[in-house]
Amino acid sequence: MSSVEPENEGAQLQPAISVIAQYVKDLSFENPKAPESLRPRESGPQIAVGVNVSSRQRSGSEFEVDLRIDVSAKSGDDVVFNIELLYGGLFTVQNVPQQHLHPFVNIECPRLLFPFARQVVADAALRGGFPPLMIDPIDFVQLYQQYMVRLQQAQQQQSQPN
Template structure:
């Protein structure tokens, strides 16, 4: 396989073309919803539940230009110590990234790719919580730049000198 310049198509920083990303596939890799106290957990409450939402992004190269990115959203609603619901989705995408300089690949993959996946994963969480008998949980937009910077800072603190 070759690119327009006759070079190797697996060289994602060569060829001189404009940087590009193609979404080759998007899919649910894992989906879980637990409603352990139903039907009692569905009863109206004076106080809203305490919500905890965790976000995690992972990436695995499949070739020099194709990368699988996993966006994991975990949501848990508690009323006191009672778990009202727990939802988890790993929503993944297969991306082809071309002509992005090597030093920019890591942030590009962990910022731009999850930004593309997020609206779909968010809708899945909203649908599964609604189908579980609760109001749909609409997760606020996520600042993937800030998340990336926090993770990089955490890694640098934990890295040996």
């Protein structure tokens, strides 16, 4: 008589992520020169986009992640418009080894939030009287790597004697 092992026995569980909720935590649209800023102009404004991610563990497998997007549109020295969005999500993360948890949460969670936050920014620009602003896709792996480099540099500076 031979023994039959269940198919899943001995197999590693795959990392899993699920979105519990996503939401706008804070949204600001400024159009300080309206209505003059809405007049046709020879060239479009220079647009700068800043992105930041922060996360915190809420319970064993629950994480809250904030995706901050700051947009500044200028024409010369004049501000055409500013958009500040803090978009949050609550996630359940399972089957991720502890040593991989921080990068997983700070890369995969904002990657899931981004399309929705991008739409909020586009809608804010449109409702402010401008064409919808479609932010280019963001490489959250590169953003995380840059964060880790800055963190290591800060730690090295703190550990050096004055």
